[in-house]
Amino acid sequence: MNTLHLASELRATVDRWRAAGDTIALVPTMGNLHDGHLALVAKARELATRVVVTIFVNPLQFGPNEDFGRYPRTLADDLAKLAEAGVDLVWTPPVDEVYVNGFPPATTITVSPIADQLEGAFRPGFFTGVATVVAILFASVRPDVAVFGEKDWQQLQIVRRMVEDLRVGIQIVGYPTERAADGLALSSRNQYLSEADRRLAPKVHAALQAVAAGLTAGRRDFAVLCAEQSALLAAAGFKPQYLEVRAPSLAQPAAGDRDFVVLVAAVLGSTRLIDNLAVRPV
Numbered sequence: 001m002n003t004l005h006l007a008s009e010l011r012a013t014v015d016r017w018r019a020a021g022d023t024i025a026l027v028p029t030m031g032n033l034h035d036g037h038l039a040l041v042a043k044a045r046e047l048a049t050r051v052v053v054t055i056f057v058n059p060l061q062f063g064p065n066e067d068f069g070r071y072p073r074t075l076a077d078d079l080a081k082l083a084e085a086g087v088d089l090v091w092t093p094p095v096d097e098v099y100v101n102g103f104p105p106a107t108t109i110t111v112s113p114i115a116d117q118l119e120g121a122f123r124p125g126f127f128t129g130v131a132t133v134v135a136i137l138f139a140s141v142r143p144d145v146a147v148f149g150e151k152d153w154q155q156l157q158i159v160r161r162m163v164e165d166l167r168v169g170i171q172i173v174g175y176p177t178e179r180a181a182d183g184l185a186l187s188s189r190n191q192y193l194s195e196a197d198r199r200l201a202p203k204v205h206a207a208l209q210a211v212a213a214g215l216t217a218g219r220r221d222f223a224v225l226c227a228e229q230s231a232l233l234a235a236a237g238f239k240p241q242y243l244e245v246r247a248p249s250l251a252q253p254a255a256g257d258r259d260f261v262v263l264v265a266a267v268l269g270s271t272r273l274i275d276n277l278a279v280r281p282v
């Protein structure tokens with residue numbers, strides 16, 4: 001497995017592969033890899049002959065009071081896992097290889113209005129940071145296909161929309177959320193949880209399941225249904241930020257819809273947990 005830091009080395013390697021007839025799949029990450037990331041890598045291996053993983057903790061997507069400084073960085077472990085998973089190339093650029101004319105960049109990408117809701121309402125500027133870095137990673141790697149987790153449902157919709165609007169010409173593949181046995185979605189941020197909070201954390205997934213059960217039972221009082229579960233989370237010690245039913249596109253849901261996604265963010269101790277669940281009542 002090749003581990004590179006410079007964009008020029010990355011380009012030379014990818015160009016060589018292309019000339020040899022290879023196809024390229026990209027999995028962007030911020031590192032501290034868990035089985036969710038590795039599932040994306042396995043999917044990527046099915047989709048192309050070469051797999052590139054990027055590890056970059058993107059300063060542009062962290063707010064001033066967020067966890068950029070303490071975000072877990074475990075490069076040696078990550079590289080061992082990726083080599084084991086059969087990855088061809090890992091790009092771990094320094095900040096000035098991504099933002100070539102200095103940080104913050106003069107050029108950013110904002111995908112309105114979906115970027116202003118849900119996550120975006122609580123993390124101003126977050127999705128501009130995500131869309132901008134994803135566009136730069138796409139331009140640097142120029143893959144045929146890129147794999148993203150449904151764990152970050154809103155991010156996936158934003159990337160899809162950007163790719164469509166800007167005619168980026170890269171196929172975007174979403175992959176289902178990997179969970180711990182108790183239902184907690186795997187996340188690099190789970191390690192911030194105290195032992196006691198880790199035991200409580202699966203209640204986030206349980207709240208999604210309860211809303212899903214309500215939808216499946218025919219309830220369409222979306223706001224009431226979510227408020228009930230949000231109150232239960234609050235009573236258990238969480239600070240719920242949002243719990244909402246939406247259409248998969250993130251449009252507001254209508255009673256006659258056949259597909260929904262339930263999305264949640266809740267703070268537990270000093271940890272912000274997000275999760276979502278797609279629901280298709282029959």
Ligand code: AMP
Pocket residue numbers: 028029030031035036037039040147148149150151152175176177178179185186187188
């Ligand atoms: P991150 O390193 O958190 O930026 O995540 C990198 C990619 O992994 C994103 O596409 C995430 O949506 C995806 N991802 C994170 N957690 C999971 C999970 N539990 N299951 C599947 N994909 C995930």
